[in-house]
Amino acid sequence: MSMPLGRRFVAVDWGTTRLRATLMDTDGQILGRAASDSGVQSVDPGRYEAVLGDTCRDWFDADPALPVLMAGMVGSRNGWVEAPYASPPCAATDLARHLVAVGDGSRPMAIVPGVDCRSPDGGYDVMRGEETQAFGAGVQDGLVCLPGTHSKWVEMAAGRIVRFVTFVTGELYAALTQSFVSRLAEGPDDTEGGAALAAQLAHLPGGLTRQVFQARTQVLGGFASGRAVKPLLSRLLIAAEVAGAREVFPEAKTVRLVAAEPQLTPYRAELEQAGFAITTMEPEAATIAGLVAVAGGLDFSGVRRQP
Amino acid sequence: MSMPLGRRFVAVDWGTTRLRATLMDTDGQILGRAASDSGVQSVDPGRYEAVLGDTCRDWFDADPALPVLMAGMVGSRNGWVEAPYASPPCAATDLARHLVAVGDGSRPMAIVPGVDCRSPDGGYDVMRGEETQAFGAGVQDGLVCLPGTHSKWVEMAAGRIVRFVTFVTGELYAALTQSFVSRLAEGPDDTEGGAALAAQLAHLPGGLTRQVFQARTQVLGGFASGRAVKPLLSRLLIAAEVAGAREVFPEAKTVRLVAAEPQLTPYRAELEQAGFAITTMEPEAATIAGLVAVAGGLDFSGVRRQP
Numbered sequence: 001m002s003m004p005l006g007r008r009f010v011a012v013d014w015g016t017t018r019l020r021a022t023l024m025d026t027d028g029q030i031l032g033r034a035a036s037d038s039g040v041q042s043v044d045p046g047r048y049e050a051v052l053g054d055t056c057r058d059w060f061d062a063d064p065a066l067p068v069l070m071a072g073m074v075g076s077r078n079g080w081v082e083a084p085y086a087s088p089p090c091a092a093t094d095l096a097r098h099l100v101a102v103g104d105g106s107r108p109m110a111i112v113p114g115v116d117c118r119s120p121d122g123g124y125d126v127m128r129g130e131e132t133q134a135f136g137a138g139v140q141d142g143l144v145c146l147p148g149t150h151s152k153w154v155e156m157a158a159g160r161i162v163r164f165v166t167f168v169t170g171e172l173y174a175a176l177t178q179s180f181v182s183r184l185a186e187g188p189d190d191t192e193g194g195a196a197l198a199a200q201l202a203h204l205p206g207g208l209t210r211q212v213f214q215a216r217t218q219v220l221g222g223f224a225s226g227r228a229v230k231p232l233l234s235r236l237l238i239a240a241e242v243a244g245a246r247e248v249f250p251e252a253k254t255v256r257l258v259a260a261e262p263q264l265t266p267y268r269a270e271l272e273q274a275g276f277a278i279t280t281m282e283p284e285a286a287t288i289a290g291l292v293a294v295a296g297g298l299d300f301s302g303v304r305r306q307p
Numbered sequence: 308m309s310m311p312l313g314r315r316f317v318a319v320d321w322g323t324t325r326l327r328a329t330l331m332d333t334d335g336q337i338l339g340r341a342a343s344d345s346g347v348q349s350v351d352p353g354r355y356e357a358v359l360g361d362t363c364r365d366w367f368d369a370d371p372a373l374p375v376l377m378a379g380m381v382g383s384r385n386g387w388v389e390a391p392y393a394s395p396p397c398a399a400t401d402l403a404r405h406l407v408a409v410g411d412g413s414r415p416m417a418i419v420p421g422v423d424c425r426s427p428d429g430g431y432d433v434m435r436g437e438e439t440q441a442f443g444a445g446v447q448d449g450l451v452c453l454p455g456t457h458s459k460w461v462e463m464a465a466g467r468i469v470r471f472v473t474f475v476t477g478e479l480y481a482a483l484t485q486s487f488v489s490r491l492a493e494g495p496d497d498t499e500g501g502a503a504l505a506a507q508l509a510h511l512p513g514g515l516t517r518q519v520f521q522a523r524t525q526v527l528g529g530f531a532s533g534r535a536v537k538p539l540l541s542r543l544l545i546a547a548e549v550a551g552a553r554e555v556f557p558e559a560k561t562v563r564l565v566a567a568e569p570q571l572t573p574y575r576a577e578l579e580q581a582g583f584a585i586t587t588m589e590p591e592a593a594t595i596a597g598l599v600a601v602a603g604g605l606d607f608s609g610v611r612r613q614p
Binding site for chain 1: 431548
């Protein structure tokens with residue numbers, strides 16, 4: 001299959017819980033937006049093309065050949081079709097050579113592969129969607145931090161992804177707020193109180209499995225209010241992530257933080273505390289810029305059909 | 308109220324999920340056992356005396372004055388009555404002076420207080436039930452390790468509790484097996500495979516929030532089977548706990564491990580790996596010995612009525 005990409009295309013960020021589509025020029029101009037709650041976790045196999053068509057109806061009707069470039073969990077085993085991982089070092093143009101085409105060919109549609117990484121220390125990591133954001137972040141040399149359910153820290157060198165690691169910060173937060181602090185937490189969140197307490201407790205000897213218990217006991221002991229429970233827990237987990245990243249990348253100086261609130265403020269604070277020089281970028285902007293970068297590198301030769 | 312404790316009494320371990328009653332001599336001889344699934348989490352307020360009566364019916368009928376000594380979550384805010392915490396340093400006899408009496412007085416019944424601990428580093432910890440096991444462990448000077456949902460490491464000096472800390476190892480295991488590895492884990496567990504992999508991955512730079520993600524990715528990458536997922540996760544969490552305890556108690560040499568399988572084997576292995584000299588004891592034996600130690604120190608003067 002060839003993918004005759006015109007100046008216009010649809011950039012799609014299709015994750016676990018959301019589908020976000022943007023009508024683009026390949027020079028980066030945004031012409032329109034559409035979105036759906038039909039994330040990968042809620043789309044039945046065989047329904048992907050229909051869901052995409054419903055979301056982009058007007059654009060597709062207006063241009064039957066409008067190409068679609070997709071990133072995210074849509075390329076996972078549980079998505080539309082599994083797109084095999086690319087491996088570091090890789091540039092945006094490398095991803096463009098390993099697109100996986102979907103659909104019947106009447107409209108050019110392709111999924112950007114994820115990236116995996118076997119670290120020298122024995123760790124193995126995978127990402128889908130964040131690789132596109134990392135390219136979109138526009139970092140030539142330095143770290144890109146992408147907070148989330150499974151936060152990614154991506155090391156870039158000469159504009160290529162050379163290594164990355166994962167911290168399950170968001171997942172731990174979700175799991176712990178549903179378990180041992182669920183009955184103590186009260187709203188609305190006292191974000192500043194939680195941050196102040198975390199600044200003391202993030203240095204408790206014994207590590208994270210000791211520290212997180214404090215989100216419960218400090219309230220039981222009357223040293224904190226229930227309104228500080230969730231902010232404290234969140235901040236302890238973020239501090240552990242940043243300390244961990246400092247350990248993985250001891251030489252790193254600069255970080256581009258790709259985050260929106262409520263992650264932006266606490267991550268920025270912890271990163272500054274750890275001595276990183278920070279610039280920030282909105283996640284949506286990074287995704288779109290990343291898809292434009294991949295689209296700009298398309299030479300079609302590497303586009304594979306699904307098996 | 309006075310509590311005319313005779314030679315016989317009922318030692319009760321009443322935790323969140325179970326009630327275990329043992330008919331005892333104060334010299335430690337076990338005369339009978341009874342148990343119930345009516346843990347504190349499933350007993351309605353006002354039903355504690357009835358549940359206890361049902362469980363110990365025959366013993367109570369035979370001896371209307373048979374005393375009952377209880378430890379565990381039965382003394383928590385959500386239990387029969389809240390027993391205020393004792394604080395370190397404390398001996399078994401100190402707990403005996405702070406019993407909280409329950410019931411209408413027709414039968415001597417009392418709850419052993421829990422212990423709290425405000426560490427110099429700012430940490431605050433609480434326990435209910437483990438303080439009794441710590442005394443039952445019979446350690447004069449050294450550490451007692453009590454693995455569990457909220458593992459406790461108790462520092463003993465001259466037979467007194469002088470300090471303790473908590474690691475939420477079991478809680479994290481339960482929360483994580485229900486979240487991001489739930490779809491990958493297969494049975495039966497490959498315990499040895501998980502332990503071998505954990506030995507490599509427990510030293511990954513970046514800490515626990517990086518390491519636990521490996522329980523997912525090592526399977527996705529084909530480096531481990533689904534049968535190793537839960538054992539790997541468990542072992543990583545135990546290794547983090549033991550490393551954390553080593554950090555909290557850098558000078559400690561000996562540990563009495565109060566554990567039964569499946570915790571006993573992995574904890575023993577990780578403790579030995581960390582250079583501790585270990586002795587072991589069954590949790591049930593520790594509870595009973597601890598209640599005997601408290602009962603032996605009863606002087607009744609400190610027994611308080613519930614408010």
